[in-house]
Amino acid sequence: MEFSVKSGNPEKQRTACVVVGIFEPRRLSQSAEQIDKASDSYLSNIIRRGDIEGKLGQSLLLHNVPGTLCDRVLLVGCGRERELSPQKYNRIITTATKALNEGGTMEAVFYLTDINIKGQESEWKVSQLILAVEDVLYRFDVMKSEKDEFRRPLRKIIISIPSRRELAECEDAVKSALAIANGMTIAKDLGNLPGNVCTPTYMAEQASDIAQQHETLTTTILEESDMLELGMGALLSVSRGSREPAKLIVMEYKGGQDDEKPVVLVGKGLTFDAGGISIKPSAAMDEMKYDMCGGASVIGVMQACAELNIPLNVTGVVPSSENLPDGEANKPGDIVTSMSGLTIEILNTDAEGRLILCDALTYSERFDPAVVIDIATLTGACVVALGHHAQAILSNHSPLTHELLNAGKHINDKGWELPLWDEYQSQLDSNFADMANIGGRDGGSITAACFLSRYTKKFKWAHLDIAGTAWKSGKEKGSTGRPVPMLMQFLLNRVN
Ligand code: BES
Ligand code: MN
Ligand code: ZN
Numbered sequence: 001m002e003f004s005v006k007s008g009n010p011e012k013q014r015t016a017c018v019v020v021g022i023f024e025p026r027r028l029s030q031s032a033e034q035i036d037k038a039s040d041s042y043l044s045n046i047i048r049r050g051d052i053e054g055k056l057g058q059s060l061l062l063h064n065v066p067g068t069l070c071d072r073v074l075l076v077g078c079g080r081e082r083e084l085s086p087q088k089y090n091r092i093i094t095t096a097t098k099a100l101n102e103g104g105t106m107e108a109v110f111y112l113t114d115i116n117i118k119g120q121e122s123e124w125k126v127s128q129l130i131l132a133v134e135d136v137l138y139r140f141d142v143m144k145s146e147k148d149e150f151r152r153p154l155r156k157i158i159i160s161i162p163s164r165r166e167l168a169e170c171e172d173a174v175k176s177a178l179a180i181a182n183g184m185t186i187a188k189d190l191g192n193l194p195g196n197v198c199t200p201t202y203m204a205e206q207a208s209d210i211a212q213q214h215e216t217l218t219t220t221i222l223e224e225s226d227m228l229e230l231g232m233g234a235l236l237s238v239s240r241g242s243r244e245p246a247k248l249i250v251m252e253y254k255g256g257q258d259d260e261k262p263v264v265l266v267g268k269g270l271t272f273d274a275g276g277i278s279i280k281p282s283a284a285m286d287e288m289k290y291d292m293c294g295g296a297s298v299i300g301v302m303q304a305c306a307e308l309n310i311p312l313n314v315t316g317v318v319p320s321s322e323n324l325p326d327g328e329a330n331k332p333g334d335i336v337t338s339m340s341g342l343t344i345e346i347l348n349t350d351a352e353g354r355l356i357l358c359d360a361l362t363y364s365e366r367f368d369p370a371v372v373i374d375i376a377t378l379t380g381a382c383v384v385a386l387g388h389h390a391q392a393i394l395s396n397h398s399p400l401t402h403e404l405l406n407a408g409k410h411i412n413d414k415g416w417e418l419p420l421w422d423e424y425q426s427q428l429d430s431n432f433a434d435m436a437n438i439g440g441r442d443g444g445s446i447t448a449a450c451f452l453s454r455y456t457k458k459f460k461w462a463h464l465d466i467a468g469t470a471w472k473s474g475k476e477k478g479s480t481g482r483p484v485p486m487l488m489q490f491l492l493n494r495v496n
Contacts, residue, residue, distance in 0.1 A: 001137065002156045003130055003178065005170045007163060010111050011038035011068045015158070017061075017108040018070045019096050021078040021115050022047065024054035029078065031111035031160075038067035043075070055079060056091050059099040074099060074108070078115055086128065086412045089117050093132035097154065101137065104152040111160050122161045123173040128412065129159060130177035131184075131485065138185065140192040140478060176308055180411075180488045183304030184481025186210070190296035191471060191479030195272035195289040200239075200320035203269055203292065204247040207299050207318070214306035216255055222248035232359040234338040235319055238352045241276055241329025242322035248360065249295070251302045251316035255309055261370035262313035263491065265302075266360050268353050268376035269295025269320030276323050276349030277331055284473065291353070293470035293479060294375035295320055300484045301491075311495055315367050319360040323352040335433045339363065340455055345433035353378045354437060354451045361455040371400055371460040373490075374452065375483060376467075381444030383468040390416040391469045391483055394449035395462035404462055407489035413482050415464065418446055425450050 010018050010031045021029035026047045028036055036043040042065055046052070052060040058077030065073045076096045079088055092112060100108050113125045137154070141147045161170050190198055190206065204221045211219035224245050227236055232248075239246035249269070252262075270291035274280060280288065295318035302316045330336075330349045337343050339362040344355065353376050364372050382392050391408075393415040395401040401417055408415040427439030427447045435454065439447025449463045469482045 001133060001154070003159065003174050005126060005159045005161055005167060005174060007161050007167070010035050010109070010160070013109045014069045015107055015109050016070065017072040017074050017100060017105045018068065019074045019076060019100070019108055019110045019112060021092065021112055022052055022054040022075045023078050023081045026054055027081070030114045032075065035065065035068060035073060039065050040067060042066055052077060056088060057095055059095050061099065061103055070109070072105060076112065081116070084115060084117050086117060086120070089115070089125070089128055090132045090412065093129050094136045097133045097136050101150060101154040106152050106154060107156040107158070108154065109158045109160055113159060113161050122166045123169045126159050126161070126170045126173040127177040130174065131181055133157060134181035134185070135481070138188060140189065143194070176492065179304040179307040180485055182307060183300035183488065184484045186303055187293065187296040187300035187484050188479040188481045190299065191290050191293045195322070198289070198292065199244045199271050200247040200269065200322070201244065203271065203295060203299070203318065203320045204249050207249045207251055210299065210303050211251060216309070217251060217253050217302060217306045220250045222250065227359070230363065231337070231339045233336045234344055234355040235321065235359040237330050237334070237336040237346070238323055238355050239321040241326040242324045244271070244322050246319070246321040248363070249316070249318040249320060251299070253302055253305045253314045255305065255311050256313040260313050262315040262367050263494070264315045264317060264364045264367050264369040264372045265298045265487065266317045266357060266364060266372060266374040267295035267298030268292065268357055268374070268378065269318040270353060270356065271320060271322055273323045273350070273352065274325060276329050276352060277325050278348045278350040279325050280350060287471065287473060290471040290479065291377050292320065293377050294466060297375050297466070297482070297484050297487065300481065301487045304484065304488055305491065310491060312491060314491065315369070317360050317364055319356040321356055323349070338455070342435065342454065343433040345430040345436045347436050348438045351437045351448070354448055357452060358455045361452060365458055369459050371397070371462070372456060373404070373462045373464065373487070375464045375487070377470050378465045379445045379448045379467055382465040385418070385445060386416055386468055388468045388472070390414045391486070392416060392418045392445055392465040393462055394418050394420040394446065394465070396420065396453060396456060397460040397462070400460055400462045403493065404464070404486065404490055407493055408483070408486040411485040411489040413485035415483070415486060418449070420446065420449055420453060
């Protein structure tokens, strides 16, 4: 989609469609008011007749509105003005975009930046608008022989902003939102691809292809032989049960000073998690193709950083493997030695994410990181605790937690903190090794993070459990691209 910003009166736009808001109950927004004046009360007459109440989710397309230069005016319900929120703003944009795309309008000027969202400036509305449009128009149909194509799809959106003074900031917001949306698309595509296509080798190839397109980005792939030399016994124990070779993908983006410490992002890239010998129940097991979404979000962020030329150093590390039952797979009771030297008793082979992550975290020490953030679809318990709205944040450095919480809140990709208290650590005690890989049912997301915390003592670290946010199930099954927005906002905030 092509986006641009400008300012001007709605009735003077020569375009296929002008989009304005209507509040509940039957009240005109500022730009709707302007059109109403120019059209000799055409809008207020329609509204008085009761054709649109202004409820969230409603829209009404009008043709040839007198006094305007556009072909159509789309009225979009915005709900009650006093109850507006970032989530509702998203819903308003989504409703408008669907109506336009399905209605055959190829170009539109959006006046929805004139509605007030508490504490948010035009810049924010521009960015949220772009992210919402790109999200609702996203399709994954590369594997369908017939694609549902619209005859006249929406191609161009012009975002009107109230004042010229904000033009420069809003143009920057267009650039960064588009880069974030592209990063999300990369993450979504990788997530939606099936496990037989998106293998560790495929992920490594994609990461290399992306690096080829940017001078500031390099990708290095570590093979199993390299991992063996490094002593990554935990990671390799997971991939031993699979015929697909594991890969450790390392992406380095250099946008900052040479001597500046990088932000290191470590993403779980489990391309299919059957559970191993502790095999999962078969219901919805297909969704375990999404177990690489942490890794995919890291690849998406790396691309977005390069696209935006952000003045920071960022390193992405993606351990990628499958987890399958096999004669050579891990068995419950097996003890493996991780790269750090710590030994792990594998009491459940389905707790494999932490096994591949712990070696990737130890490996991250060599980058002398400013901070390390790992991103993983790590525990079903996280979905029980937080549902699908927030990712869990657990960290050994509370300022880092707050940076992530704030970034997520700003861009509407929210996180919520869970405690990483010492009290939980003893649940990982093992009679036979330095630790067990599971800590029992209680506080499952916390004990998983406790496990990782034993490998992150040398740096400031946060863990994002995205098990509930990385994809949607049911009729709308599909990857969400989260938490690319949170991570990008986090990085952008670090620049300023
Ligand atoms: N990838 C799963 C976590 C998961 C499960 C995410 C369901 C989203 C939905 C992870 O590897 C796993 O299997 N975790 C186990 C850990 C348990 C054995 C301690 C879990 O959550 O059941
Ligand atoms: Mn598992
Ligand atoms: Zn898993």
